[in-house]
Amino acid sequence: MNMDTSSGFDKAWMLNQIGGDLGLLHEVAKVFLDDYPRLQEQINLALQAQDSTALYSAAHAMKSAVGNFGAKAAVNTAQSLERACKDGDAAAYPALAAALLQGVETLAQALVLELEHNA
Amino acid sequence: MNIVIVEDTPVNLVLMQNLVKRLGDHDCKLFSEPELGLAWCMADAPDLIIVDYMMPRMDGLEFIRHCRASEQLGNLPILMVTAAADKEIRYAALEAGATDFLTKPIDKNEFNPRVRNMLALRESMIAETRRADLLAEEVRKATEEIHARERETVMRLAKAAEFxxxxxxxxxxxxxxxxxxxxxxxxxxxxxxxxxxxxxxxxxxxxxxxxxxxxxxxxxxxxxxxxxxxxxxxxxxxxxxxxxxxxxxxxxxxxxxxxxxxxxxxxxxxxxxxxxxxxxxxxxxxxxxxxxxxxxxxxxxxxxxxxxxxxxxxxxxxxxxxxxxxxxxxxxxxxxxxxxxxxxxxxx
Missing domain, CATH: 1.10.3210.10 (Hypothetical protein af1432)
Known part of the structure; x- marks a missing residue:
């Protein structure tokens, strides 16, 4: 069992959140893996357009999704990006967005492994 | 019971749908677009609405305001999903007419009791309406009976005179x-x-x-x-x-x-x-x-x-x-x- 939370995936925490239902955990992980490229693209498009409102929404949606897996680092980065968007601190967008996308990618890889291990 | 979940993030939608399913034999209707969810609720009047706060085009507050302004959804239980830290949003949601909250990330230990409470509330609302309808029907019947007897008395009196x-x-x-x-x-x-x-x-x-x-x-x-x-x-x-x-x-x-x-x-x-x-x-x-x-x-x-x-x-x-x-x-x-x-x- 992979209990390493540096990947952003905190399996023990998530199982506690959903009543120990491993089947549900896997179902939700699959949905996330299908959906997260869309969320990443939303972030990239908003970043290119320098659209603070869109970037805020995209960061919020990503935070809301990854939060379910106990990805605390990614959640914190998303929150920082949200705050930057609210403050209109455009200079901070690229670095925060890059960090968020990287964190999400790491989480996704951990979820792929989780699914493979339990296939 | 008929439960509607309005949430634009698929992960959360699926997670909540599964938790609801495990709560009992409920019909669960999912909407990722708030406008479609609202239209369905207006037409079909569910028993419980679970709505996310942050959604594109129409946020949860506006969704709830629309519900509360309508006759059919005026007092329906509505749960709004927010992050625990969003205190200002929670105040605004209460003002708009949210019945209670669910916290993100979704936590079964909170989700289940709150949803169950809302369904119990809904059940007692339905029972109360049924009682009121029943009572109104009984009063109508009793009144009708009194009127029928009065008509009968009147007709008998008229007949007496006719003799x-x-x-x-x-x-x-x-x-x-x-x-x-x-x-x-x-x-x-x-x-x-x-x-x-x-x-x-x-x-x-x-x-x-x-x-x-x-x-x-x-x-x-x-x-x-x-x-x-x-x-x-x-x-x-x-x-x-x-x-x-x-x-x-x-x-x-x-x-x-x-x-x-x-x-x-x-x-x-x-x-x-x-x-x-x-x-x-x-x-x-x-x-x-x-x-x-x-x-x-x-x-x-x-x-x-x-x-x-x-x-x-x-x-x-x-x-x-x-x-x-x-x-x-x-x-x-x-x-x-x-x-x-x-x-x-x-x-x-």
Whole structure:
């Protein structure tokens, strides 16, 4: 069992959140893996357009999704990006967005492994 | 129960759907677009709505405001999903009408009890509505029963008077129906027309107090006898007056005034014009017309058109012009009533 939370995936925490239902955990992980490229693209498009409102929404949606897996680092980065968007601190967008996308990618890889291990 | 979840992030949507499924046999409807969710809720009125705060185009607050402004979703349980730290948003959600909150990330230990509470709330709302409907139905039935008994009492009273009178057969039904037709034509409100229909049969109830030798006398009455005969109006009034029932109050008024004439030459009080209650003026036309067109021991039934002309000729003298005008205008209906309640020849 992979209990390493540096990947952003905190399996023990998530199982506690959903009543120990491993089947549900896997179902939700699959949905996330299908959906997260869309969320990443939303972030990239908003970043290119320098659209603070869109970037805020995209960061919020990503935070809301990854939060379910106990990805605390990614959640914190998303929150920082949200705050930057609210403050209109455009200079901070690229670095925060890059960090968020990287964190999400790491989480996704951990979820792929989780699914493979339990296939 | 019918549960709607409105949430634009698929992961959360699936997570909540699964938690709801495990709670029991509930129908779960999912919407990732708030506008579609709102439209469905407006049309199908679910039992519980779970709505995310942050959504594109329409946020959870606006969604809830739309629900609360509608009649069908005005007091439905609504759970709003927010991050625990969003205190300002929670205040705004309460202001908008959210019933309770769910915290993100979704936590089964919180999700299940809160959803169950909302469903219990909904169940008691439904039970209360059902009780209220049931009670209203019982009251309606009880009231209807009282009215039916009142109608029955009234009809029995009218029948009692009928036994004392040579005017047999369908007389009271016909004259009551003529009265209602005229009242309707004049434009009296429907409840008043209905009351008149019920009250008119008692117009001659005072004949219970008229001595047999006068009531059943085959020949012409002497002036003294006629004076006693006239008293049936006052006796009828005395029998029926001071009732709390609107129908009997109206019946008392009719009994007293149905022999008054528009020009003041009637009895018992020689009232004139609109000093005579409208009920008395209407019943006067109906009663005379039916007497003319019915067979009596001392006369044949008049031809309907002849009787109609006679009534019209008495406009302004015996009858209120408004009543004869209405009588003339609803002639087709008068004919229908006459045909419907035709006395059998042998019953006369």
């Amino acid at each position: 004392r009178d040579p005017e047999t057969g369908y007389h009271i039904l016909r004259m009551a129906s003529y009265s209602a037709a005229i009242a309707r034509q004049i434009g009296l409100p429907p409840p008043m027309v209905e009351q008149l229909l019920q009250a008119a049969p008692m117009h001659d109830v005072g004949k219970l107090g008229t001595p047999d030798h006068i009531l059943l006398k085959p020949g012409k009455l002497t002036p003294e006898e006629f004076e006693i005969m006239r008293q049936h109006t006052v006796i009828g009034y005395e029998i029926l007056k001071n009732s709390t029932s609107p129908v009997l109050q109206l019946a008392a008024e009719i009994a007293l005034t149905h022999h008054e004439k528009f020009d003041g030459s009637g009895y018992p009080h020689a009232q004139q014009g609109e000093a005579i209650p409208i009920s008395g003026r209407i019943v006067a036309v109906a009663d005379v017309f039916d007497a003319l067109t019915s067979v009596r021991p001392y006369k044949q039934a008049w031809d309907l058109d002849v009787a109609r002309n006679y009534v019209m000729e008495q406009t302004g003298s015996h009858f209120d012009p408004a009543c004869t005008e209405a009588f003339d205008a609803c002639w087709e209906e008068i004919l229908e009533i006459h045909a419907k309640y035709r006395d059998e020849p042998q019953s006369v």
